[in-house]
Amino acid sequence: MKVIAAAKELNYVPNLLGKQLKSGQTNMLGFFTNSVSGPYFYTLIESIARTADSLGYGLNVFVTKRHDTIQNYLFGNVVDGVIVFESRITENDAKMIEHHRIPAVFLDRPKTGDKISSITFNSYKEAFDATAYLISLGRRKIVYLAGYPDNFDSNERQRGYEDALQKYGIPVNRSLILPGLFEEPTSYSEMRRFINLHPEDVVDGILAGNDISAIGAMRALKENGINVPQDVSVIGFDDVEIARYFQPSLTTTRNPIGRQGVITVKQLVSMIAEDAKGQMVVLDGQMIVRDSTAIKQ
Amino acid sequence: MKVIAAAKELNYVPNLLGKQLKSGQTNMLGFFTNSVSGPYFYTLIESIARTADSLGYGLNVFVTKRHDTIQNYLFGNVVDGVIVFESRITENDAKMIEHHRIPAVFLDRPKTGDKISSITFNSYKEAFDATAYLISLGRRKIVYLAGYPDNFDSNERQRGYEDALQKYGIPVNRSLILPGLFEEPTSYSEMRRFINLHPEDVVDGILAGNDISAIGAMRALKENGINVPQDVSVIGFDDVEIARYFQPSLTTTRNPIGRQGVITVKQLVSMIAEDAKGQMVVLDGQMIVRDSTAIKQ
DNA sequence: CCGTTGAATGCAACCGGTTACTTAATAGAA
DNA sequence: TTCTATTAAGTAACCGGTTGCATTCAACGG
Numbered sequence: 001m002k003v004i005a006a007a008k009e010l011n012y013v014p015n016l017l018g019k020q021l022k023s024g025q026t027n028m029l030g031f032f033t034n035s036v037s038g039p040y041f042y043t044l045i046e047s048i049a050r051t052a053d054s055l056g057y058g059l060n061v062f063v064t065k066r067h068d069t070i071q072n073y074l075f076g077n078v079v080d081g082v083i084v085f086e087s088r089i090t091e092n093d094a095k096m097i098e099h100h101r102i103p104a105v106f107l108d109r110p111k112t113g114d115k116i117s118s119i120t121f122n123s124y125k126e127a128f129d130a131t132a133y134l135i136s137l138g139r140r141k142i143v144y145l146a147g148y149p150d151n152f153d154s155n156e157r158q159r160g161y162e163d164a165l166q167k168y169g170i171p172v173n174r175s176l177i178l179p180g181l182f183e184e185p186t187s188y189s190e191m192r193r194f195i196n197l198h199p200e201d202v203v204d205g206i207l208a209g210n211d212i213s214a215i216g217a218m219r220a221l222k223e224n225g226i227n228v229p230q231d232v233s234v235i236g237f238d239d240v241e242i243a244r245y246f247q248p249s250l251t252t253t254r255n256p257i258g259r260q261g262v263i264t265v266k267q268l269v270s271m272i273a274e275d276a277k278g279q280m281v282v283l284d285g286q287m288i289v290r291d292s293t294a295i296k297q
Numbered sequence: 298m299k300v301i302a303a304a305k306e307l308n309y310v311p312n313l314l315g316k317q318l319k320s321g322q323t324n325m326l327g328f329f330t331n332s333v334s335g336p337y338f339y340t341l342i343e344s345i346a347r348t349a350d351s352l353g354y355g356l357n358v359f360v361t362k363r364h365d366t367i368q369n370y371l372f373g374n375v376v377d378g379v380i381v382f383e384s385r386i387t388e389n390d391a392k393m394i395e396h397h398r399i400p401a402v403f404l405d406r407p408k409t410g411d412k413i414s415s416i417t418f419n420s421y422k423e424a425f426d427a428t429a430y431l432i433s434l435g436r437r438k439i440v441y442l443a444g445y446p447d448n449f450d451s452n453e454r455q456r457g458y459e460d461a462l463q464k465y466g467i468p469v470n471r472s473l474i475l476p477g478l479f480e481e482p483t484s485y486s487e488m489r490r491f492i493n494l495h496p497e498d499v500v501d502g503i504l505a506g507n508d509i510s511a512i513g514a515m516r517a518l519k520e521n522g523i524n525v526p527q528d529v530s531v532i533g534f535d536d537v538e539i540a541r542y543f544q545p546s547l548t549t550t551r552n553p554i555g556r557q558g559v560i561t562v563k564q565l566v567s568m569i570a571e572d573a574k575g576q577m578v579v580l581d582g583q584m585i586v587r588d589s590t591a592i593k594q
Numbered sequence: 595c596c597g598t599t600g601a602a603t604g605c606a607a608c609c610g611g612t613t614a615c616t617t618a619a620t621a622g623a624a
Numbered sequence: 625t626t627c628t629a630t631t632a633a634g635t636a637a638c639c640g641g642t643t644g645c646a647t648t649c650a651a652c653g654g
Contacts, residue, residue: 018641
């Protein structure tokens with residue numbers, strides 16, 4: 001009683017390590033990722049960090065590529081649960097996660113185990129719908145500007161794009177799939193190269209892997225006097241801030257990133273604290289029609 | 298010997314907490330911040346996380362606003378050193394940081410103690426130079442689109458703006474300082490309001506608190522048929538990705554954010570591991586002239 | 595005045611490592 | 625063979641909390 005008062009007087013702060021060691025829990029979540037760059041990540045991390053904080057958890061961000069370090073952090077009892085995105089976590093690690101029964105949420109692949117959840121976006125359906133929308137505007141020759149080769153979302157989007165074409169009886173043309181790599185300059189130069197190859201017979205629609213590559217493609221179009229949206233209609237993904245303010249403003253699909261973060265943390269915490277089972281959640285995006293798409297004259 | 302081999306066989310991972318408790322160091326750095334949103338933060342965090350990783354440190358990101366939580370993490374021996382930006386760290390905390398002698402780096406204010414470093418940008422000088430550049434282009438009536446009211450950089454930039462005006466004999470006009478709040482919509486509406494108030498006599502230069510507010514201002518100008526850069530020349534800050542690709546591409550000042558992160562971590566680690574003293578580092582930015590500025594006809 | 599009760603305090607063990615020290619085992623030299 | 629030098633293995637204490645249990649103390653009713 002007196003001791004506590006005295007401690008407060010001297011503004012004593014307890015050593016958390018002793019507490020964590022004894023109790024066997026750290027009240028920390030680990031976020032394992034390759035990179036934190038780009039609008040997607042900061043929205044996600046912001047959401048994860050705030051939700052974790054509101055539930056009494058702190059956040060550890062691990063950007064390491066060194067595999068031993070990953071293992072030390074994963075299984076060194078330094079976090080109570082882990083969130084995994086685009087990280088250097090191998091199949092073997094995933095098995096160990098399952099074996100150690102450390103609660104985990106995957107954001108870039110389907111769940112694999114009992115104590116594992118996955119919270120992903122419905123990239124396939126979004127791309128399918130966006131492509132169908134372009135077709136409904138009278139577009140028939142549609143480019144897909146792909147992202148990183150092994151990226152889950154990029155591949156899902158391509159699958160949706162191809163399936164939509166087929167559904168409406170348009171044959172898939174591999175030469176219309178360009179490697180934009182999610183980057184402005186690459187998308188710009190790929191598009192410029194394409195235009196130069198087919199000066200007479202350009203496309204009438206572009207489905208870009210993300211907004212920034214859509215902007216790159218539009219730059220190439222503008223340079224060649226091709227009009228957006230009349231000649232070519234363009235759709236991006238992500239709804240980054242600039243999509244709204246760019247001219248022409250960009251039709252795109254917005255994913256509920258903030259909600260992904262909130263659900264991720266809530267699901268993870270309920271696996272930790274209430275021993276809940278893992279769940280697989282697929283979140284639907286929302287297409288936002290702006291000025292970069294219009295019906296073909 | 299055999300034991301170690303057997304341990305490896307069973308892919309045993311040591312409990313880091315015991316190690317940390319005994320050794321008195323955690324090899325973790327703490328990053329205390331209000332928010333992680335925006336291009337500045339992800340560039341900074343990416344740089345900090347990678348540099349920390351390369352030096353054998355992990356990164357803890359604390360976005361909490363609860364003050365007891367901040368104290369627990371700050372002084373609970375859960376990190377070996379702290380990085381502070383725009384956080385809810387009070388003056389009292391800063392004193393405690395100094396008293397506990399926990400190494401710290403401030404990114405949003407000058408250093409105050411012996412074991413404390415500060416790594417900041419030279420926002421004053423950058424704004425001074427940018428304003429002087431506008432004046433050298435023949436601009437005399439220059440708006441400053443301010444950021445958040447209490448933001449260190451925004452205020453420093455305003456100081457540089459005012460001093461540059463005075464140096465060249467242009468009186469500072471308070472009505473030319475608009476609250477853009479670092480946001481596109483706010484900057485747009487403030488600029489539109491301003492144009493409507495002075496339909497005959499618009500400005501001929503804009504120094505925006507950041508790029509995104511510059512883009513907002515340019516939207517208002519364009520809507521009113523005012524030409525950039527001929528009628529009004531516009532300069533932003535930060536050189537976000539879109540500044541290069543916007544039309545007209547934006548003249549802006551790029552801060553070495555990545556370098557700030559690297560220096561921050563190196564300085565922090567040398568205070569931790571080599572008992573180095575705190576330093577005060579001011580980094581210079583670089584103005585990048587693009588198409589949003591031109592000499593006045 | 596004594597016995598019971600409740601609160602407050604003191605004490606020891608434990609969490610899982612590290613470290614220093616002791617003891618055992620092996621190898622090499624006389 | 626025997627003694628010493630070197631290495632390996634075993635032991636106990638410690639880091640700073642938490643937890644359970646034993647002890648002390650004060651308060652109160654009988």
